[in-house]
Amino acid sequence: MQILDTVRDFFAAQPPVLLWGLAGVIALLTLAGVVARGLSLAQPGKDYRELHTRIASWWVMIVLLSAALLAGWQATTALFALISFVALREFLSIAPTRREDRLIILAAYGAIPISYACVWMDEYPIFLVIVPVYAFLLTPFLMAALGQTKGYLSRVAMFHWGLMTCVYNIGYVAMLMRVPDSEAPAGAAGLVLLLLVATEFNDVAQYVWGKTLGRRKIVPTVSPNKTWEGFIGGWVSTAALIWVIGPWLSPLSGVGLAAVAISLPLAGFAGDVTMSAIKRDIGVKDTSGLIPGHGGLLDRIDSLTFTAPLYFHLLAFFAVDKF
Amino acid sequence: MIRWLRLALIVAVARPLARFFTGADVTGRERLPVTGPAIVAANHNSHVDTLLLLTIFKARAVHLVRPAAASDYFLKDPVIGWVSRNLIGIVPVARKRAGTGEDVLAPARQALSEGAIVVVFPEGTRGDADDSMAQLKNGVARLAEAFPQAPVIPVWIQGAGRVLPKGEVVPVPMTCAVLVGEAIHWEGRRTPFMEGLRDALLALKAQAPPLRWSEGEDG
Numbered sequence: 001m002q003i004l005d006t007v008r009d010f011f012a013a014q015p016p017v018l019l020w021g022l023a024g025v026i027a028l029l030t031l032a033g034v035v036a037r038g039l040s041l042a043q044p045g046k047d048y049r050e051l052h053t054r055i056a057s058w059w060v061m062i063v064l065l066s067a068a069l070l071a072g073w074q075a076t077t078a079l080f081a082l083i084s085f086v087a088l089r090e091f092l093s094i095a096p097t098r099r100e101d102r103l104i105i106l107a108a109y110g111a112i113p114i115s116y117a118c119v120w121m122d123e124y125p126i127f128l129v130i131v132p133v134y135a136f137l138l139t140p141f142l143m144a145a146l147g148q149t150k151g152y153l154s155r156v157a158m159f160h161w162g163l164m165t166c167v168y169n170i171g172y173v174a175m176l177m178r179v180p181d182s183e184a185p186a187g188a189a190g191l192v193l194l195l196l197v198a199t200e201f202n203d204v205a206q207y208v209w210g211k212t213l214g215r216r217k218i219v220p221t222v223s224p225n226k227t228w229e230g231f232i233g234g235w236v237s238t239a240a241l242i243w244v245i246g247p248w249l250s251p252l253s254g255v256g257l258a259a260v261a262i263s264l265p266l267a268g269f270a271g272d273v274t275m276s277a278i279k280r281d282i283g284v285k286d287t288s289g290l291i292p293g294h295g296g297l298l299d300r301i302d303s304l305t306f307t308a309p310l311y312f313h314l315l316a317f318f319a320v321d322k323f
Numbered sequence: 324m325i326r327w328l329r330l331a332l333i334v335a336v337a338r339p340l341a342r343f344f345t346g347a348d349v350t351g352r353e354r355l356p357v358t359g360p361a362i363v364a365a366n367h368n369s370h371v372d373t374l375l376l377l378t379i380f381k382a383r384a385v386h387l388v389r390p391a392a393a394s395d396y397f398l399k400d401p402v403i404g405w406v407s408r409n410l411i412g413i414v415p416v417a418r419k420r421a422g423t424g425e426d427v428l429a430p431a432r433q434a435l436s437e438g439a440i441v442v443v444f445p446e447g448t449r450g451d452a453d454d455s456m457a458q459l460k461n462g463v464a465r466l467a468e469a470f471p472q473a474p475v476i477p478v479w480i481q482g483a484g485r486v487l488p489k490g491e492v493v494p495v496p497m498t499c500a501v502l503v504g505e506a507i508h509w510e511g512r513r514t515p516f517m518e519g520l521r522d523a524l525l526a527l528k529a530q531a532p533p534l535r536w537s538e539g540e541d542g
Binding site for chain 1: 346348350482485488491493495496497498500532533535536537538
């Protein structure tokens, strides 16, 4: 009985809107599972295994993220440090590298504990500059110190890109958890939930609109499956979603809410297309096989590397006093 | 006692280590054998290959898995020798004494007759991290000939040489893809068997993600 009481107290201490939000996500996923099951039964000839694997993977991701958000900023910071690590490992593994780069690759991973330590210690001003200024300067110096000059600029750019997207930009999600709970209606976790739901909803909505109505290709040389119909459909549906649930989960309203609703889907699309261009340049379809049905972790968070900093900065500008 | 210690170390220590350093991105895991005797034949670029092949099996098959390893390398030091024999569970191959008339495959045969899953690296020694495959040695064919009922499962490991290339001591985390192929069976002749194995490994390699890694300065 004591355990039940502890569990009840734990949930009672959470902001009710956050619990409703998480329950909503789980309800949506359950619905998706039921629809997929129904499709399999209605059309036994068609192969829906890919869809089932995708949904099963969503369950794992959502359970992990919900647990971290409920557990608090420490768990969320640890989870996103791990996400940064796996994403950077995927990126450096598909990028062209040489045997001499091994030391710099090792040093690049070192940026993860340093950047996330700034989140842990709530040192926002240092977090802001440690990767984009100091890791930015240290990487080329390290390469020069090791006497490597062949293909210098392109190699330095490769490391910079990996560090900025996988470590710095993803770090903003953890930094969001340091917003005081009093500044948001569903606490800091509600802010993160809004970002993750909007970003992933945008990915899924673009895909679904593109699959059902897609005609005109939008970036044929980079991502032949993306269409204007998918892009606009995803944009409008995600903006509407943010407009409706934004006031419940964040302190945004009026112009600030409109700015997030309009720009976040654009940033998500941009992140997706940019990572596609990189994968096309390298000649891979997926960044790894980590998440069954989805590809690599970096394939899943490509939009987030663009939406996380933008969302954070808009929140800081319009609504959050701390940052 | 040591058998349980080995299982605990492999599942609780080696498996998380392998995931951390390589991501252990396995395709076709269901094709890995769960009972012996069976032979797993993989390409070889790094000690990470052994770590990966020890950790990707189902927990109930782990106690059967025995990697073949060169006795001149792994048994020369008494401490490393004890660890190699008891914790890694190697089957020693005295490769330096091949051709002297001594049966260097006797320990591997013995293990197979006890129902083990023996992991062999037919390239003989670790190659460079760029994904070329060396000439295969036909010891694996002799094992398959002695145990025609044992399936031979080809496994291609992509990228392990980047994590820990030959001659380096510091491992660097990089994604490794492990591709498990369909079992090959002994059908009576060595040359077609070896060609079949070679083709199977190269077919798996062709499915692996491209490895944009270069050994030299000019990459």
